[in-house]
Amino acid sequence: MPIDLRSDTVTMPTEKMRDAMRNAEVGDDVYRDDPTINRLEQIAADLLGKEAALFVTSGTQGNQVAVLTYTQRGDEVILEENSHIYYYETGGLSTIAGVQAKTIKGVNGQIPLSEMRKAIRGNDIHFPRTSLICLENTHAFSGGRVLPLSYMEEVYQLSREFQLPIHLDGARLFNAATSLNVHPKEMAKYADSVQFCLSKGLSAPMGSLLVGTKEFIERARKWRKMLGGGTRQAGIIGAAGIVALEEMIDRLKEDHIHAKSLAEGLSQIDGIDIELDSVETNIIMMDIDRLGMDSREFIDQLKQFGILATSSGPYRIRFVTHRGITNDDVEKAVEAVKSITNSCI
Template structure:
């Protein structure tokens, strides 16, 4: 019997463990739209405390949490500042403009990480010809940048400037707990610089569904109305919230294993002629690589790896991503590294690739 593939496409592919499933099955539930689901209320309280905020709101996805934050802070005709490779701009189906009539103003950043020097002249004049600059969004860790942790001094400097300019701050913290574990800096300390913070439970933390948005009591009251507008008002959602609570209680510290595993994969890719790591050193659980066209396309490399039992994501003509998570063991990663080191022109040329 063949072994199951090693799935490195994303940390969203994790399956709930038996213990998490039991916690979900036994969850006490109520109607969350009426504010009567005790497990959802417990998760929201725990998330708010974790992030040092007054309140939090459970949402079905990180995309919804981020988009709600834009809706809370901005009005049609406003502008937000973000990295050109940020999730809120690149991978949320144009929600900034389609949902809220907000214009994104993007900056390259260093591996997607913005600095004050890059954006400090970006606020539009108070003039009828211009949009109104209202919001700065940062992402920590930064997915498309290769999973780097945003230096906290840079975050603090941007936050001080934003306050002086009258701008709100939102953190896309989809992988914030990876940043916490990698840096040793508490989640509440990271969140201190922001008016709102999103956090995802269904990536490295391993819950099957869900994110949360945290902020002031007033901001979360507004957010709750926008969640309903977007169809995110769930009913007996405690079954899902229980998985997120279990994840917070059991799966945070072990993220360090994912980071160590990602480094093994990165070292394997770096041994392959014609493959270059996009961001070094690899700090957390994401490995982004560029494939030299002289070797192959990213899709061809991904197909080769798939044939040998390793799943990765081709996310551009020459761009490939591998992502470690709790369903990938050290033995799995070491086997994947062996397969990766076997990438060579002769092997690729000998295979019949079916798309």
């Protein structure tokens, strides 16, 4: 079996999850009759200190439902220029929600407050209406960087000044909370709605939760149905999500330890550039522009050693640690990179 460092989405459900799925009590969730989904949503809402939650099939669906719930066609949404909602969701902001993206260059996923303030539109007939601020924590493109609580609070205070809602793309929210050693509620309180994934480091086979006020979730439920997210006996999947939330959050610290160990090993290899301080969670970004090959070539060579990784730019490679990665896997990955670089230098 290859050592799969492409993403934490490759995690497999645990045996307890499989047992829970097989034995799940189910009903029709569109009629709100699925007791397992109802329980999952209540657990999620309580965990993040919100009034209600909605099960969605994916993080992308959850983010798009949130945008649809907050905005009207022709509005403008403020986002960091490499945020997942803008960069990796196939143009859903424009094609589905019909809104315009106001992207701002951030630092480690953080939009400068001064730039955010300037981006908020005034009341002018020529301008679209600014209707939403979107944050992402952890920020995937920057290498799983964590938005500090102090920054989130500052953005929240700015949003209250202009009466704008904040949606938090928290696909890896629990990684962020683990890194900061805080309860997830401490992060969620600075956002009006939060989306988080069950299917990444938490190891459930699929699904995400969207949380917010009861009124927001009621409106979101209708948008979910329009996007094809109204499911029937979804409790079969929801049962794995319950196990994920009850048993898989605390172990995320192991993934962070493995990521730091991998980054430290790679940083000692000639021709490899890694900012060790940037490895805050389970994602490592490795630059290879000094090696004379691009990321696609490097990834192809890694495959010969049984290592799978992804490209995050012409000369940038991403590794992601997860429950399936061991100390031995980390050592093998470092040795494989070392072998490839030795042939280049």
